[in-house]
Amino acid sequence: MSAEMLKGHLDAVLLATIGDDALHGYAIIEAIRARSGGHFDLPEGTIYPALHRLELAGLLASRWVQPDGGRKRRVYSLTDSGRRSLVERRAGWQSFATGIDRVLGARA
């Protein structure tokens, strides 16, 4: 899938990737790459403004952590609104994907 196609679903992908964890930006990008089997190789700079937007919208919360001897990083986790939004987005995607499957499948 191209980066342009993914753009419209970026918020849902970010929320789903973070899920119940607390992840920093680099780890989120790596997780998206791994979970998509390398299909989603996003331009790295696009992730951080999107995380900032989701935080301003109240869907994510962030805090700085610094493990002993490690690098200081800002980690993100879902807020209650973020969890609710993820449930809604998953349901929306299921419905959309089912519809697309039926249309494309009928022509195949």
Place this chain on the structure above:
Amino acid sequence: MNGPIAAYLNELDDVLAFDPSLSRRVRDEIESHLRDTADRVGEAAAVRRFGRPADIARAYAEAALPDRLRRTCVAAAMLGGGTLLLMRLRTVVLDIQGSADPLTWFDRGGLLAALMCIGAAWWIAPRRRIAPVRRWLHFAAGSLALSVGASLVRAFQGASEDRAHALIVATGLVELVLLAVLMTQLARLDRYARRLAP
């Protein structure tokens, strides 16, 4: 510190200068990311993969725009509501009667115009159209400044006691602080608009 990452972060600072608090937040986070990436692929490649600073700054400005519009509208509403309450307080406590002089017209007309402009800005803000929101809020700030000035002059003209003067000065100072808050928010919004200009 020298090297591609340091140069990149300095350039990022420059293009994010439209919002210093955002710039500070972004710099630390992105530096951490670039150093993680550089551990694997080297600094030059890490910087190249991240994207142009101007594009990153624009993406941040777009991401933060709804919040910036909301804050500016909230500041405008606080000023409009605060001015309305304080004018009413002065009118009631000092028993200022309405009259047909120009000051009364500027006092009341200015406030009414400002509240209408703030209402228009609130209505447009969710559509993320920065130019009309800025225009309405600049009108609102100008109308409110006129209204506050006229209201204070009217109050001073009608007041004779020291207590009344103290009330006028106190309420006037609160209005000026609220006006300063709105002007600060508008200045920030103007810097966002310049960053988002095509």
